[in-house]
Amino acid sequence: MKYISTIVILIALLFPSLVQAQTPTGYSLKRVIIDPGHGGKDPGAIGTGRHKFTESDVALAVSLKLRDYIMEYYDSVEVIMTRDSDNFIELRQRTKVANDAKADLFISVHCNTNGNESARGTETYVIGVSKEASNLAVAKRENQVITLEDNYEEHYQGFDPNSPETMVGLTMMQQNYLDNSIMFADLVQKQFTFRVGRKNRGVKQAGYWVISYTMMPSVLIELGFISNKEEEDFLNSSKGQVYMASAIYRAFKEYKIKLEGIDTSKKPESNTDKPKEQESANSAQSAPPVPEAPINLSLIHI
16 A cells, blocks of 8 residues: 555656546646737737837736746636737637647637727627627727738638638537637626626627537637727736736636536635735735725725
8 A cells, every 4th residue: 555655746746737637627728828819910909109119918918927927827727829929920820829739728818909989898709600780890900910911812711700601610610619619708797897897798608619619618809909098008008917917817717617526726715825916016006905896996806
């Protein structure tokens, strides 16, 4: 018996991932893809022109913070970035990275824009058929990056997000993952609303290429409207980027707990599970800790 115990201890020390994989549900979320939208020759939405950074810059900044938070608190989770600098990555390459890695979750991060400067709020998309003009417009704008790629007519032949037949087929491909995609999307929206005080525009369905061909639960997050001056200022600020990345991290943590039936993060849910950068942001505000974030952003405790 002593000999067996020694072997178990050695296995735990040499292969900690094998031990961590033992969860009450038998499922282990081990690999996540973070996909900062646009990049390089594709700046994405430009915004109001008052800031030098565009959608691609904000998406990358928030994505890198999200990566760091997950890596800091989960030794057993591998985080793969589709890009970690300002470079152009084809949409099909983004999905290939995710599928080749056999990832367990795909998170694409974007910013929204609208001709109506008063439009504001966050929304998270999963693949699906939508007849709403606003959903179709957003998907069309995000898919437009396809035209910047070489030989795009050949590579994306047959893909038509405006075609019900195309979207029904893609939704069927994603059917095995759709419930979990919706679950994670809902958790993200709740974190944005209750922890960061953002307007909740809901979980929606639309025909985005980048979440159409991934063989895993997949979401596309719109952090807010950089065509809205207030939201643009917030998303361009270090504090805003910390808050949004932290909200997605918390949604990820909650999603992982729901799937595995156990909290495998380094620190349990408490005031001590804040990333260090968040602690600095909160200290700078001298805001008292509060269990639920009020709408007054200056008092939010993450």
